[in-house]
Amino acid sequence: MNVTAAQKRLIEKLGVFFEGQGRTPAEARIIGLLLVADQLEMTLEEIQHTLGISKSAVNNAINVLMLTQQLEYVTKPGDRKKYYKSKIEQWMSHVEEHVEKALEGRILLKEALDQRSKSTKEFNTAMKDMIEFMEFVQSHHQEMFAKWKKSKGRS
Amino acid sequence: MNVTAAQKRLIEKLGVFFEGQGRTPAEARIIGLLLVADQLEMTLEEIQHTLGISKSAVNNAINVLMLTQQLEYVTKPGDRKKYYKSKIEQWMSHVEEHVEKALEGRILLKEALDQRSKSTKEFNTAMKDMIEFMEFVQSHHQEMFAKWKKSKGRS
DNA sequence: TATTTAGTTCTGCAAATTCAGAACCAAGTA
DNA sequence: TACTTGGTTCTGAATTTGCAGAACTAAATA
DSSP: OOSOHHHHHHHHHHHHHHHHTTOOHHHHHHHHHHHHOSOOOBOHHHHHHHHTOOHHHHHHHHHHHHHTTSEEEEEETTEEEEEEEEOGGGHHHHHHHHHHHHHHHHHHHHHHHHTSOTTOHHHHHHHHHHHHHHHHHHHHHHHHHHHHHHHHHHO | OOSOHHHHHHHHHHHHHHHHTTOOHHHHHHHHHHHHOSOOOBOHHHHHHHHTOOHHHHHHHHHHHHHTTSEEEEEETTEEEEEEEEOGGGHHHHHHHHHHHHHHHHHHHHHHHHTSOTTOHHHHHHHHHHHHHHHHHHHHHHHHHHHHHHHHHHO
């Protein structure tokens, strides 16, 4: 057995969370597995049997996760298998993307505000305030990420 | 006609965006309509005909959006109709929730880290770094939101 | 050349989502 | 009391999603 019962429960919890982030159930559980399991690198077959999902589902999920930079694989000499592992260093950019996406609406909101009749003054002002705050949060955010990246680049 | 062709296009763009935020197509377009239209308050029937979706779909969507505090309605004396409008002042808390949700994974990641074998040192350190940064971003966010709320409370 | 192995692709089903349309209810109005 | 009106609820149909299972490919091995 690759993972304990407790680990399986945690994988499910992580699974539910990542589903909420827009991943499919299979993708979500694979991410969870590779965060929780002691074994950092696993083959398609190992993932399949540990999670109890089909080969095709694992294969599709893995490929999506590689396209989105959440997984990578390593190989071993004289071994055709691929050993998949979580690309954890890349994770920060996913968090970044997610926060970014939450704030991205400000662009469309601005477009909406720009075309509004000037007569609904109170409403327009409320909209403007919100857009400005979103811009403020957004720029702070960029700053924080930039700082973090720089500190990592040096250390 | 309640909205122009250009406004309809913008409503669709907003619709796609809000679908990405987890709303249904009908919900997403109603939010968009009430952000774009000059007329700030609209009845169920007006919404129905402007967007070209069924009464039941509008009704269901409206009720969901009221539960999630994105819409409210006002009434007029001697008029049974409800006039729905965007609860724009409440919008900031939605942005807040969204950002919060993006950062919420840190709690589960911490749980995952805590149960990891100590032997995968490098991986564990990378995980820890990320969790710490997410905590840092999170506290900054809270601070920013708190400040904004306070400034709005006063002004 | 036949067989095994790792991974990929295709087909179709099962579940979930979303909505239209119809029936319905409750509060007024004629 | 019957009719209208605003809103609600129910049912079923159309999509969409996600995956299992089988067929398949390509490389390595016997």
